[in-house]
Amino acid sequence: MRIAFIGGGNMAQALMIGLQQRGFSMQHITVVDPDTTKHTTLQTALGVTTADSATEALLAVDVIVIAVKPQQLQQVAQTLAPLLNAQLVVSVAAGIRTADLSRWLGGYPTIIRTMPNTPAQIQSGITGAFALPAVSAAQRTQADDLLQAAGEVVWLDDEVQLDAVTAISGSGPAYVFLMIEALSAAGVALGLSEAQSLQLSLATFKGASLLAAGSQTPIATLREQVTSKGGTTEQGLLSMRQHDIHGMMQHAAEQAARRAKELGDQLGAQA
Ligand SMILES: NC(=O)C1=CN([C@@H]2O[C@H](COP(=O)(O)OP(=O)(O)OC[C@H]3O[C@@H](n4cnc5c(N)ncnc54)[C@H](OP(=O)(O)O)[C@@H]3O)[C@@H](O)[C@H]2O)C=CC1
Numbered sequence: 001m002r003i004a005f006i007g008g009g010n011m012a013q014a015l016m017i018g019l020q021q022r023g024f025s026m027q028h029i030t031v032v033d034p035d036t037t038k039h040t041t042l043q044t045a046l047g048v049t050t051a052d053s054a055t056e057a058l059l060a061v062d063v064i065v066i067a068v069k070p071q072q073l074q075q076v077a078q079t080l081a082p083l084l085n086a087q088l089v090v091s092v093a094a095g096i097r098t099a100d101l102s103r104w105l106g107g108y109p110t111i112i113r114t115m116p117n118t119p120a121q122i123q124s125g126i127t128g129a130f131a132l133p134a135v136s137a138a139q140r141t142q143a144d145d146l147l148q149a150a151g152e153v154v155w156l157d158d159e160v161q162l163d164a165v166t167a168i169s170g171s172g173p174a175y176v177f178l179m180i181e182a183l184s185a186a187g188v189a190l191g192l193s194e195a196q197s198l199q200l201s202l203a204t205f206k207g208a209s210l211l212a213a214g215s216q217t218p219i220a221t222l223r224e225q226v227t228s229k230g231g232t233t234e235q236g237l238l239s240m241r242q243h244d245i246h247g248m249m250q251h252a253a254e255q256a257a258r259r260a261k262e263l264g265d266q267l268g269a270q271a
């Protein structure tokens with residue numbers, strides 16, 4: 001499979017590192033990004049070919065992954081439109097709907113909209129994906145192979161659900177990083193050194209996540225197994241409930257999903 005990435009920023013790099021870790025032939029990847037300061041790093045660290053603008057020859061690939069910011073997508077799509085020739089187009093942009101991208105690409109039919117996340121770079125990502133009906137079974141398999149290099153893939157039948165995926169797993173790593181920062185800061189406030197508090201917090205998130213992911217036991221039961229009657233956890237959880245942890249997470253996800261829809265509405269309204 002030959003791949004062209006349009007945009008070589010954070011998300012594209014996370015996907016490419018995932019592909020590299022999986023042993024993908026990196027010489028089969030071209031990255032188009034006008035920010036030439038990124039080119040040397042992309043070439044030396046990842047072994048990919050770089051270019052500052054797209055040409056028909058550079059886009060003679062099987063899959064084009066568009067990984068620019070949603071605000072840049074319309075302009076990028078209009079530049080790509082005359083250069084396309086039946087390649088599969090995969091978008092990772094938050095909020096932007098396939099109908100709008102297809103229109104910007106001149107009525108292009110073979111598009112898969114996805115929402116990956118940055119743990120892709122250690123093959124521990126998860127991607128939500130939605131394919132337009134014109135995408136062939138072979139192209140869907142190609143996209144699945146590409147995305148599986150980054151971790152799990154969840155195929156959706158309803159594109160609207162991608163805004164929820166964005167709010168949960170697309171943005172989710174940032175929520176988790178914030179929680180690690182917060183737990184670690186709490187440890188420092190209780191007298192631990194910064195280094196040891198971070199070590200304890202990181203190992204706790206990692207251990208609890210691995211235990212939960214690898215166990216048949218319901219998460220609530222795993223939580224109860226930590227919570228000794230009359231013990232310490234009970235007090236910690238009580239405080240978290242008093243501060244409405246569920247409401248906080250619900251509100252955060254709602255705000256992220258609202259923003260994904262807003263990006264789709266506002267940017268998708270462009271001709
Ligand atoms: N970061 C994340 O965790 C996730 C991001 N996404 C999506 O991925 C997309 C990219 O996000 P992210 O990687 O964070 O953003 P970045 O800004 O890191 O990457 C975008 C890159 O595209 C470049 N670019 C701008 N214009 C063009 C152009 N005309 N042709 C080619 N490249 C161009 C940008 O250059 P310059 O900086 O000079 O503008 C930049 O290097 C977004 O749509 C986002 O919604 C999806 C899931 C998770």
Ligand SMILES: O=C(O)[C@@H]1CCC=N1
Binds near residue numbers: 094170171
């Ligand atoms: O914050 C953003 O808009 C992108 C999409 C999901 C993660 N990062």
